[in-house]
Amino acid sequence: MNFSNGLTDFSAQIRDPSGRPTFMGVGLAVILFNDGVEVGASWGHTPAWGGLGDTWFDITAMNDDTFDEIRILGFGFFPTTVMDNATWDMAPAPGTGALLGLAVLGLRRRR
Numbered sequence: 443m444n445f446s447n448g449l450t451d452f453s454a455q456i457r458d459p460s461g462r463p464t465f466m467g468v469g470l471a472v473i474l475f476n477d478g479v480e481v482g483a484s485w486g487h488t489p490a491w492g493g494l495g496d497t498w499f500d501i502t503a504m505n506d507d508t509f510d511e512i513r514i515l516g517f518g519f520f521p522t523t524v525m526d527n528a529t530w531d532m533a534p535a536p537g538t539g540a541l542l543g544l545a546v547l548g549l550r551r552r553r
Contacts, residue, residue, distance in 0.1 A: 447532045448476065448508025452501045454528040458489035460518030468518045472499060475511035482509065489516060489523075508533045 456470070463469025463486040470489040474482040482501075490497040503509060516523045 443512050445510045445530070445532070448510050449512075449530050450503045450508055450533050451531040452499075452509075452512060452528070453530070454499055455497045455526045456489065456499055456514060456523065457491050457497055457526075458516035458518065458523045459491045459520065460489055460516040461491075462488045463517075469516075470523075471513075471515045471517070472501065473513040473515070474501065474509040475513070476507070476509045478511075481507060 458470050460468045460470060469485070470487040471483065471485045472487070473480060473484075487499075501509075501512075514523055514525065
């Protein structure tokens with residue numbers, strides 16, 4: 443999934459029948475990118491399927507970092523990845539803070 447602005451938080455329910463991660467390569471991975479550069483990855487998750495496993499993934503950027511692309515990969519022989527209940531928080535655009543600061547200065551001047 444690609445986003446037009448950087449994200450600071452992402453949460454979703456993910457299911458995949460790949461099974462437990464083993465040396466044969468099954469399991470689930472979540473990889474984060476910012477402007478095409480990998481900024482984070484989490485490999486070796488046991489995806490939920492048939493009522494078993496943890497379905498929720500919660501990702502939060504640290505130290506004012508952002509990410510604009512998320513790749514969710516299932517490595518089973520017949521990968522069928524299903525995502526539901528996705529929510530995210532976008533980082534404010536840089537111009538938003540400057541515009542807000544100008545508005546506050548304008549209000550102070552009128553007093």
